[in-house]
Amino acid sequence: MTVCAALPVAATEEAVEVPGPLAALRGTLTRPGVASAAVLIIPGSGPTDRDGNNPLGVAASTYRLLAEGLAAKGVATLRIDKRGMIGSAAAVADPDAVTVSDYAGDVQHWADLLRAKTGAACVWLVGHSEGGLVALSTAQKAEGICGLILVATPGRPLGQVLRDQLTANPANAPLLAQAFGTIASLEGGRRVDDGALHPALASLFRPAVQGFLIDAFVLDPSKLLAAWQGPTLIVQGERDLQVSAADARGLHQAALRSELFLVPDANYVLKTVVSPDRAANIATYRDPRLPLAIGIVERIATFVTAPRAR
Numbered sequence: 001m002t003v004c005a006a007l008p009v010a011a012t013e014e015a016v017e018v019p020g021p022l023a024a025l026r027g028t029l030t031r032p033g034v035a036s037a038a039v040l041i042i043p044g045s046g047p048t049d050r051d052g053n054n055p056l057g058v059a060a061s062t063y064r065l066l067a068e069g070l071a072a073k074g075v076a077t078l079r080i081d082k083r084g085m086i087g088s089a090a091a092v093a094d095p096d097a098v099t100v101s102d103y104a105g106d107v108q109h110w111a112d113l114l115r116a117k118t119g120a121a122c123v124w125l126v127g128h129s130e131g132g133l134v135a136l137s138t139a140q141k142a143e144g145i146c147g148l149i150l151v152a153t154p155g156r157p158l159g160q161v162l163r164d165q166l167t168a169n170p171a172n173a174p175l176l177a178q179a180f181g182t183i184a185s186l187e188g189g190r191r192v193d194d195g196a197l198h199p200a201l202a203s204l205f206r207p208a209v210q211g212f213l214i215d216a217f218v219l220d221p222s223k224l225l226a227a228w229q230g231p232t233l234i235v236q237g238e239r240d241l242q243v244s245a246a247d248a249r250g251l252h253q254a255a256l257r258s259e260l261f262l263v264p265d266a267n268y269v270l271k272t273v274v275s276p277d278r279a280a281n282i283a284t285y286r287d288p289r290l291p292l293a294i295g296i297v298e299r300i301a302t303f304v305t306a307p308r309a310r
Contacts, residue, residue: 027080039124041066044152051064065291066297084098124145128152129154131153133154158216225251231308236248237293240266261299269285
């Protein structure tokens with residue numbers, strides 16, 4: 001039996017939507033009786049849904065647990081399905097034919113809705129993983145953004161992240177020259193012929209996602225953060241197998257006005273892991289019964305409700 005944390009008695013959940021390119025984008029608004037702040041949760045990479053789950057083996061319900069925890073602290077949240085996926089599947093014909101810029105435009109629409117629904121003067125963007133890059137991109141030109149909470153967000157351009165991930169696996173050694181050449185081409189805005197790629201690389205760089213990669217590769221999270229002048233909290237688990245504490249420190253160095261919150265025993269899905277055992281770490285990705293690591297909800301709630309000079 002799956003045990004879910006109950007919403008605070010005064011909190012409510014409401015299905016909401018905003019217009020998408022072809023059909024509505026959909027999400028869930030969670031509101032306490034009286035909200036002291038409003039937070040928009042932006043999902044990470046791939047087919048990750050509004051609860052933080054995906055069909056690739058993730059069922060940790062990280063975003064749902066975060067929404068419930070923040071509601072208990074008097075913070076309203078809106079969590080969303082990305083265009084072309086899950087509840088927003090009909091919004092575009094091809095979920096791969098999107099860019100970070102597309103997602104950022106959607107986030108602006110969601111932020112406007114959240115402000116209208118809650119009466120908040122501005123909203124906070126919580127971006128997890130790739131969602132952190134989307135949050136940073138949105139904040140460059142959006143209005144009504146209070147600040148950013150970047151969770152497990154890479155501090156380097158995606159091309160460098162991919163190079164490091166490929167290099168980390170010794171089995172990839174014979175593929176690195178071709179992989180690095182492909183990344184360089186995409187970084188230069190040039191599409192590649194996947195038919196000429198090794199089969200192990202053809203799926204990673206398939207034509208459907210090359211437009212997204214070209215758009216994403218030119219974005220440097222640290223430079224985007226340096227250009228953002230608003231409040232920023234960087235949250236990073238030190239047991240994260242996908243994004244390192246070095247990334248979080250790099251982001252913090254890019255904007256020393258930001259706040260850095262390292263959580264020693266938290267992993268990528270913000271669950272507690274007390275050993276270096278990889279299998280034990282990955283097992284938490286599939287267990288929605290596990291609570292979020294201690295301190296994460298509290299730190300985010302304190303950050304978004306803290307009085308600030310206008």
